[in-house]
Each structure stands twice: as structure tokens, then as C-alpha cells.
Amino acid sequence: MRRSRFAIRLLGPVAAVALLTACDEGDTDTAEEPDAGNDTVAATVTMSDVAFSPETVEIAPGETVEFVNEEQMVHDVAFDDGEASEDLEEGDSYTRTFDEEGEFAYECTYHPGMEGTVIVED
Ligand SMILES: [Cu+2]
Incomplete structure (x- = not known):
């Protein structure tokens, strides 16, 4: 019981880091798009x-x-x-x-x- 609660607590920060990483990659992609014309x-x-x-x-x-x-x-x-x-x-x-x-x-x-x-x- 204690162990599974500990695991769930760990997932929070990991998910947050994964989201931040995804956002950074998105920014990079947007910046690399060529300007219109x-x-x-x-x-x-x-x-x-x-x-x-x-x-x-x-x-x-x-x-x-x-x-x-x-x-x-x-x-x-x-x-x-x-x-x-x-x-x-x-x-x-x-x-x-x-x-x-x-x-x-x-x-x-x-x-x-x-x-x-x-x-x-x-
Ligand atoms: Cu403004």
C-alpha cells in the first residue's frame, strides 16, 4: 500500500516534466517554420x-x-x-x-x- 502511493506521487513530477519537454519541442518546430512568402x-x-x-x-x-x-x-x-x-x-x-x-x-x-x-x- 505504501509503495503504490509513493509511486503515484512520483508520477506527478514525471508527467509535468514530460509535458514541459513536449512544449519546448513544439516551440522549436514553430520557430523553424518558414515565413510566409x-x-x-x-x-x-x-x-x-x-x-x-x-x-x-x-x-x-x-x-x-x-x-x-x-x-x-x-x-x-x-x-x-x-x-x-x-x-x-x-x-x-x-x-x-x-x-x-x-x-x-x-x-x-x-x-x-x-x-x-x-x-x-x-
Ligand atoms: Cu501583448
Whole structure:
């Protein structure tokens, strides 16, 4: 009786470690996925300290912006026009190519006040 209880207690931590290991492998796989298309990235926006940096980027029509999450906190990139990334974990990136001129505001839906703008003009 005592032995089987001891065995059950041991299984808890082992299962937790197995789960963590599985998550790590998942992250690695996601990071190795190729970016959508092979458009040239004209600007990179990083996510760290619960902020987009730089908050405003200016590009020309047809250029691509890359958003990279550099911290251990899930963020996303949700544009006012409806375009949005998946949830981005540390090391994940999202790219969007802008063909039209205009100002494209976006935010992280998880963190109020975490927002930025992409300005597209010739
Ligand atoms: Cu966020």
C-alpha cells in the first residue's frame, strides 16, 4: 500500500516534466517554420517589455513588416482592419505585406495599451 502511493506521487513530477519537454519541442518546430512568402522585410517590430518597438514604422507600398516576439509572454498583432496574427510565443514571428497606402493601426489583444502603427506611403 505504501509503495503504490509513493509511486503515484512520483508520477506527478514525471508527467509535468514530460509535458514541459513536449512544449519546448513544439516551440522549436514553430520557430523553424518558414515565413510566409519570400517578401523582403522592410521593417522589424519587436515585442518586449509588453510593448511594440518601434511603435511606428514607415514603409513603401508592397513592402513587408515582420513582428517578432522576444519575450516569454504571449502576444498577438491584431490590426484594426481585421488582419491578425496567431498567438505569438517567444521566438515566433508574424509578417504582413502592405500593398495599399494608408495608416494601419494594430494592438495586442492581451495587453491594453500595447499598440502601434504601420504607415505605408510612397
Ligand atoms: Cu501583448
